[in-house]
Amino acid sequence: MDTTFKPVTAQIAAEIARIVGEKYVISGEAEGLAAFSRDEVAEEQYAHMPEAVVRPGTAGEISAIMKLANREHIPVTPRGAGSGLSGGAVPLHGGIVLLCDRMNRILEIDRDNLMAVVEPGVVTNQINEALKPDGLFYAGYPMSLETCYIGGNVAENAGGGKAVKYGVTGRYVTGLEFVTPTGDIVNLGGKLVKDVTGYNLIQLLVGSEGTLGIFTRITLKLLPLPKASVDLLCLFKTAQEAISAVPSIMTKGGVIPTAIEFMDRTSVKASCDYLNESLPYQDAGAMLLITVDGGDDEQVRREYEAVGEQCLGCGATEVYVADNHTTSERIWKVRRNIAEAFKLVSPHQSLEDIVVPIAAIPLMVAAVDKIAKQYDVNIPCYGHAGDGNLHATPVMNPAWNLATWQGTLPKILHELYLATAQLGGTLSGEHGIGHKRKEYVSIFLSQPALDLMRAIKRAWDPNNVLNPGKVF
């Protein structure tokens, strides 16, 4: 596909300013633009400067910008909160970064239909804050929920902590208004629980990483807010024991928990040090953080006892119970801050997002261990064990120089992905491909599958102006 683009000249910048208003355009000075050259992927090599940042307020303005981009052949990269972990919002070929932060209204909470209509720039957690008084909730729960935008969640099909029971973002998107790469405003679906009218373009757009359209209105399915929720923190002697307990919790325990998070000792220690928290990690090789929620206290108690007994039966050395918000927050905070804590341990690391079938998790953890030993690096492992999604994170050996690390990391990743593929797994469960993992896609997707995806991209975006250079 064509990836030669024209620059954003002063004249084009002026035209953009006429569309959205002068104060909603940042261009020219590098200082203001630099913040939009990267997302949460730390490494410099994945960053790229935009030429202009534009903050439209309506679908009409976005449409006008896309038409201009097609006419002038300028790339446009949509951006939410910039909390992505695969470089999806990085303007790889410069051009325009299209920020959706101004489109941040919760347009409607429809109690009769259990639906909410929101704009893409709403912070995910705000949706639940707004729904709480009505006893409703939106089940998406990315770890970054306090900062990320719902638009980004839909673009990446974000998963997160509650996916074991509630699934990922896509399950809750029933309607989309979006601007196509060529500038048409299109409406799909609505407040509908069932809809097979035509191709399911909504689910094609969910997880399309900003390459097929820019969302302007999102209809989300809501659920009644669970009245009770309890967290268990289960300590195991080894990572293998902990991870082996996961399948049996669900199959033998007869309970599908809301979340089953896995953290090895390195991860727990890093986060506890960062938070000045004192969980008893010293004697535990790994921990499972398990959430059970439901309609009333008694039901949840029965279920958490069943899950807890199952863990003790699988060799857990201790099971802690957090049944109030303060204590729950104390342990979830440890889980949520692992990624942040590792950045302080070493800035040179690669947060991965592999997924394997749940029964293969113990084998995957063993494979990660083997690779870590083979290359003499630490690969701490944590993540959503209940759905097979592991954030294995190779961290640079402190004795190495940067060149050695940069030379070795691709080999480590290649081995990691081959092992993942062998177990029937895949490259990314919730962070997306972006350009960070692009070169590894062919390990997991066949040529015909890639050809189909490219054909779709060409049909939707003939001039290749919307987020070019991503996914494949």
Place this chain on the structure above:
Amino acid sequence: MRIIVPIKQVPETGAVRMDEATGTMVREGVEAIVNPLDLYAIELALRLRDSSRSADGEGNHEVLALSMGPPKAQTALREALAMGCDRGVLLSDPAFAGSDTWATSNVLASAIRKLGEFALVICGERATDGDTGQVGPGIASFLDLPLVTYVSRVRSFGPDEMVVERLVEEGHEVLAMSLPGVLTVVKEACDPRLPTLRGKQRARQAELVRWGHQELGLAREKVGLAGSPTRVVRLHRPSVARQCRRLIAADEESAALAVRELVDILRQKNLL
């Protein structure tokens, strides 16, 4: 050897809202938890019990949690049991409603007296709802016992005296106190453990002793609102007047100027 920990059930701090009209806390529909600062008292008590146990075998060492409150305060006591306390006593009586810190200290002290011999009473520094920090010292004065507040570390414990560190603004005081006595502890003392599954199961089955004013031998007019010498006359929200000034130091020259100006400001305010 017995250690008694008086605890309080408080509204979950993150969920607290104030009724703007009445200036009181909205408690309806808000999750109730053990006062977070009492968890440090529980933890310290459990550690002292466990180290005494291992020092002289399986002697008769116990931690007893005590709480005055409505019947639902038993949840707080059960949480204390789940953390490892051996017994719980609930002081619940409609007559106790409206107690101020004096009346509360009186009820708690009466219960402690009724329980018989003990080595130590450990209280949290204060409750996160009332925020007075008076009940710990109140218990000590009703029982006429020595008291050390703001304890951040126990250096030695028992049998007849204990040595503790007390956190004060300038550093630490090291104090020896004869036993029995009363402590209030600060966060620095220890990190509270989490309740365990086995602990929860045990706590759910446990029988709690429940006493009212009659069991404690207290006259009705000595408890609750009737027995409270203090009254809340008015609640108001203080206005916060913060003055923010920014001294920009972009280079060496302006940094020198900014430092000089900062020193001047601090001098004017008598802070240097």
